[in-house]
Amino acid sequence: MPRIRFTENLQRHVACPPGEVAGGTVREVLEAYFAEGNRSTARGYVLDDQGALRKHMAIFVNGAPVMDRRLLADAVPEDGTVDVIQALSGG
Amino acid sequence: MANRFHVATRKGLFTIHRGNAGWAIERASFLGDNCTLVMHDPRPELGSEGTLYAALDHGHFGVKLHRSVDGGVAWQEIATPVYPEKPADYVPKTPPMEGQAYDWVLKLVWALSPGGSEQKGRIWCGTLPGGLFFSDDHGDSWELNRPLWDHPQRESWFGGGADYPGIHSICVNPLDPDHLTIGISCAGAWITRDCGQSWNCGGEGMRAEFMPPELAMDPNIQDPHLLVQCPAEPDALWVQHHNGIFKSTDAAGSWTEIEEAGPSTFGFAVAVHPKNPETAWFVPAVKDEQRIPADGKVVVTRTRDGGQSFDTLSKGLPQEHAYDLVFRHALDVDDSGDCLAFGSTTGSLWVSEDGGDSWETVSEHLPPIHAVRFEKGLL
Numbered sequence: 115m116p117r118i119r120f121t122e123n124l125q126r127h128v129a130c131p132p133g134e135v136a137g138g139t140v141r142e143v144l145e146a147y148f149a150e151g152n153r154s155t156a157r158g159y160v161l162d163d164q165g166a167l168r169k170h171m172a173i174f175v176n177g178a179p180v181m182d183r184r185l186l187a188d189a190v191p192e193d194g195t196v197d198v199i200q201a202l203s204g205g
Numbered sequence: 206m207a208n209r210f211h212v213a214t215r216k217g218l219f220t221i222h223r224g225n226a227g228w229a230i231e232r233a234s235f236l237g238d239n240c241t242l243v244m245h246d247p248r249p250e251l252g253s254e255g256t257l258y259a260a261l262d263h264g265h266f267g268v269k270l271h272r273s274v275d276g277g278v279a280w281q282e283i284a285t286p287v288y289p290e291k292p293a294d295y296v297p298k299t300p301p302m303e304g305q306a307y308d309w310v311l312k313l314v315w316a317l318s319p320g321g322s323e324q325k326g327r328i329w330c331g332t333l334p335g336g337l338f339f340s341d342d343h344g345d346s347w348e349l350n351r352p353l354w355d356h357p358q359r360e361s362w363f364g365g366g367a368d369y370p371g372i373h374s375i376c377v378n379p380l381d382p383d384h385l386t387i388g389i390s391c392a393g394a395w396i397t398r399d400c401g402q403s404w405n406c407g408g409e410g411m412r413a414e415f416m417p418p419e420l421a422m423d424p425n426i427q428d429p430h431l432l433v434q435c436p437a438e439p440d441a442l443w444v445q446h447h448n449g450i451f452k453s454t455d456a457a458g459s460w461t462e463i464e465e466a467g468p469s470t471f472g473f474a475v476a477v478h479p480k481n482p483e484t485a486w487f488v489p490a491v492k493d494e495q496r497i498p499a500d501g502k503v504v505v506t507r508t509r510d511g512g513q514s515f516d517t518l519s520k521g522l523p524q525e526h527a528y529d530l531v532f533r534h535a536l537d538v539d540d541s542g543d544c545l546a547f548g549s550t551t552g553s554l555w556v557s558e559d560g561g562d563s564w565e566t567v568s569e570h571l572p573p574i575h576a577v578r579f580e581k582g583l584l
Binding site: 158162164 | 263264265267269282285287288290291309310311
């Protein structure tokens with residue numbers, strides 16, 4: 115199953131421990147993670163009102179930045195690692 | 206007279222208390238975080254002393270709301286207003302001033318107001334990009350006011366000082382909580398008398414130099430920086446506008462411009478006396494290209510005769526090389542009308558206990574100040 119990790123800076127506001135969740139796209143992995151344990155608050159820290167990646171957040175799959183920030187349709191390999199980080203553009 | 210107020214700053218929320226030694230910082234909350242607004246709800250529904258609400262803008266992580274029922278000792282994150290899903294085929298009927306349609310995404314909580322004393326749990330929340338939300342459970346959940354969002358004139362609103370239009374003022378008529386008057390940059394004043402079921406744009410009288418001459422008096426393009434209502438006489442409203450000072454005595458049915466007010470009629474903040482609609486305070490700045498105090502002197506201007514004349518109040522305020530700007534929510538007056546406080550972009554905070562005649566410095570070293578709000582009683 116893909117692994118998912120979150121920036122340490124997010125932990126100050128809401129708990130997002132590393133996890134392993136099923137999913138073949140970034141969207142599927144993220145939604146599976148947020149649905150697990152009712153992490154709806156954490157979802158709002160990463161995704162905006164329309165479900166797109168927040169402007170100053172970034173996601174990498176196996177070290178490569180995702181291309182689709184709105185639908186989050188980039189593929190995630192079965193043994194992939196999804197990193198959710200802050201973009202320095204946000205200050 | 207009030208003995209406590211709250212200061213929302215770029216790096217946290219500060220509670221100021223008047224003890225035996227005078228006004229001093231009692232507590233700091235959310236240190237390091239951008240606290241953009243604070244509201245004290247006096248209704249004793251959750252906490253016996255009322256409830257505090259704080260809006261945070263985490264930048265990367267978005268806008269959040271927190272609530273405290275013990276005067277700010279402990280805080281709990283509550284729900285954040287969420288814009289509805291934007292239809293995939295949505296195309297604005299009015300070309301956006303900004304050149305492209307904006308996302309239906311919460312950008313900023315720009316106004317918070319308790320509902321009426323009988324409207325248990327009701328809170329109003331004004332936001333960028335122009336949505337008005339309400340909660341009936343003290344912020345545990347929020348709903349967008351669709352009649353205003355779906356109003357055909359809403360699409361022609363545009364940003365003033367921001368990339369998006371925003372609701373920064375919400376005045377709930379204490380005598381009739383279904384009657385709201387809200388201030389929008391840039392869309393003037395909007396009014397509902399049926400608790401948000403229907404809305405209309407306020408009457409003429411405001412003037413916008415920033416528009417082509419034939420549009421300058423259009424009520425729906427005005428940039429009120431802040432709109433305030435006299436609680437004792439709710440038909441009396443004051444506006445600090447991008448182009449000066451305006452007042453209404455007929456519940457925003459019409460507006461009269463005040464053309465002379467001390468060093469400048471430009472500014473962001475305004476406060477009206479809670480019992481006397483003829484008395485209002487402003488913090489002027491050189492108009493809009495510069496936005497600094499005239500001659501480097503921080504002053505407060507006050508009218509006590511409905512804008513016919515103004516006092517320029519400077520006792521206790523810096524009068525040499527002071528470049529403090531006071532944002533729209535950063536001036537407030539307490540229930541008595543005697544105690545005022547205001548804070549600046551350069552982190553200075555002042556209090557007056559004599560209606561503005563003289564001022565005491567509380568701090569010159571706070572982070573940039575977004576908002577100053579007294580704890581007030583029930584109306």
